[in-house]
Amino acid sequence: MSFKTLIAFLALLSAAHASAAQSPKAPAKQQQQRDLQVEKLDEETPAAKPPSVKVPRSYALILGVGAYKNLPEKSWLKYSERDAESIYSILISPEGGNFRAENVHRLVGEKATLAAMRRELEEWLPSVAQPGDRVLIYFAGHGFVAGGRGYLAPYDIQPDRVDTTGYPMEDLGKAIGGKIKATHKVLLTDACHSGAIRPEDSQSLNKSLIDLSTSLFSLTASRDREQSFESPDWGGGHGIFTYYVVKGMEGEADQNADGVVTADELQDYVYRNVREATNAAQNPTAVQGSFDPQMLLAFVPSRAKPANLPAPKYGTFVIETNMDGVEVFVDGASAGVVNRSKPLELPGLAPGRHTVKGVKMGYEPDGPREETVYPGERSTVRIKLLIPARRNRSAVDEFDKGVELYQKGYAQNYRAAVEHFLKALAVDPAYSQAALYLARSYNALFDQEQAEKYFRKALEIDPDYLEAHASFGGMLLDIGNTDEAIRQFNAVIQRDPRNVLALTNLAQAYRMKELYPEAVESAQRAIQLSPTYAEPHLWSAESLRLQNKFAEAKPEYERYLALSNFDTGLSGQLNYYVVGFLVGMGKKKRATQADIWKDLRSIALFGLCDCESQRSRFEPAIRYCQEALRYDQGDPFIHYALGLAFMQRAVESGNAGMLPAARRHFQKMLEINPNLDQSQMAKQNIANIDTFMKQR
Secondary structure, eight states: OOOOHHHHHHGHHHHHHHHHHHSOOOOTTOOOEEEOOOOOOOOOOSOOOOEEEEEEEEEEEEEOOOOTSSOOOOGOOSSHHHHHHHHHHHHOOTTBBBOOOOEEEEEGGOOOHHHHHHIIIIHHHHHHHOOOOOEEEEEEEEEEEEEEEEOOOOOOOTTTTTTHEEHHHHHHHHHHIIIISSSSSEEEEEEETTTSSSSHHHHOOOGGGOOOOOEEEEEESSSSOOOOEEEETTTTSEEEEHHHHHIIIITOTTOOOOOOEHHHHHHHHHHHHHHTTTTTTOOOOOSSSOOOOOOEEEEOOOGOOSSOOOOOOOOEEEEEESSSSSEETTTTTTEEEBBTTTOOOEEOSSSSEEEEEEEEBBOOOOOEEEEOOOTTTTEEEEOOOOOOOOOOOOHHHHHHHHHHHHHOSSSHHHHHHHHHHHHEEEEEEEOHHHHHHHHHHHTTTTOOHHHHHHHHHHHHOOOTTHHHHHHHHHHHHHHHHHHHHHHHHHHHHHHHHTTTHHHHHHHHHHHHTTOOHHHHHHHHHHHHHTTOSSHHHHHHHHHHHTOOOOHHHHHHHHHHHHHHHHGGGOOOOOOOOOOGGGGTTTTOOOHHHHHHHHHHHHHHHHHHHHHHHHHHHHHHHHHHHHHHHHTTOOHHHHHHOOOOHHHHHHHTTTTGGGGGHHHHHHHHHHHHOOTTTTTTHHHHHHHHHHHHHHOO
């Protein structure tokens, strides 16, 4: 076999190399109208559901705009982007919409341009949704009426050119009715003139809406020519319509208590509560007779009760507190944060007994205790936090000893740390920090059952413990529950947008979901807040590389390696107790901080190796992969990548002396794991090299 023949064999390598690269690894005064007028212009089913409930494969597009590029600040909306995030959270919840996170796209703020809206509505959704699927589209922002036609306002709308810079409801109708093939279609619009898209208005606006599928459930914030409102009085700040949509999908709309929120139930719940809350100034409207009234919108199994109940008349809790920054939990779910000067109103609650708890780090909680919601009435609930949390001295001593051992790493130190944290909790059962570090220690030992137990214990003691939420999300990544991990991280970020740990872990989660642009964005937000924190650079680099942006990925890998170089004292503080990145990469094997650090550096060096190989720079690729093996000699992907790099360098340089090295690495890869997808290609490459060397 000649070198020329060997080159022919290399035609097979590009696909194999790409595979290897992917593998590792009445409105109140404070309310603002969501409307602007411009006239006379120049013209897959999640698992573990009961057999009686089938949740269809689902896709969603969430649009939320508050600060508009070309509108004066006085016309901006305060809460529409927050509304969009709340809808996202309830959609991906297993106690809610049951959508998979990767199937929910968000265009929030400056991302919600006209071009992006067209791409998602007219290209993405039609390309993925099939008959039998469920599609939900949500919009929160301004609506316009211009020249007798309705428009949704993207971020870059120009008020003097609405007809060319707004998104026509006519086009929305064409996308929903003709392009998107899903069986179940849901449209939720929280914009002032969204009522104009009802079929009964379609003949006067545009005839295209007549052809909407019979399975469309369209619920709009208001009737035509009405306004929709937002206010801080609803859950600490929401659009009134969206507040009740979220509460309804959380289970409050489940009138017959079967655990399922149907289209009919949500329509009735939202209509009655919004109308009552605004003194009939705003009347949500549903498409009449064009949808299955039993269409499943949310599945909330925890709300299911054995007997059917009559439809409730809802009531309101008004939460007052004696200090700022108190998080309120109702029936175990966070209901918002209340300050001393501004009560938190929680309307739309089913009548009866509810548990209420107020928490703030550093104080003993108030509750949980039972409070009663009375039909159609407002009930004031006063939360008082009076007693600073005090720690028993011996418990603190045990905790400090445990932390010292935990920070040393290695399995034996984690096991010893566990004993100290258990003693601290035995002395002080309300020691949430001890519960958190106990969970982290078990997680580092890969005992996920005990880790989950104590993460939940820490959050039971201090439900507003944001660090515990972020770390618990990291453990959820370990066990493959990525969607719930994303919910945990988002919950932290909504409370604390500058939480670097949550942003970093969210980048990991998005990377695992193959949502690479979202991963890069989250990592870059963490880097902006803490430029010397190493780990976000790694997840940014990985996500850029997996988008084939090799030139952009390389400096991010190099920055990570510099910041995590313990030997030179330049290391940032790596988040060692969150190891979700190990899942599915053949790297999860040892419980030591040092080994986790080695795994991270191995991943970074492998990434650099792949970036250089993909750019046909095989000499530096070989150096990076060899360096990666220094940290993890048992990684089959690195051996495979090295075999490819040596083989390609041999052909490039005409130096057959590199072929034995290529063969050794292919063979080593097969010895480590002969069952990888790349194994057949490795065997073929070995055979090709053997044939060539024999013929020489």
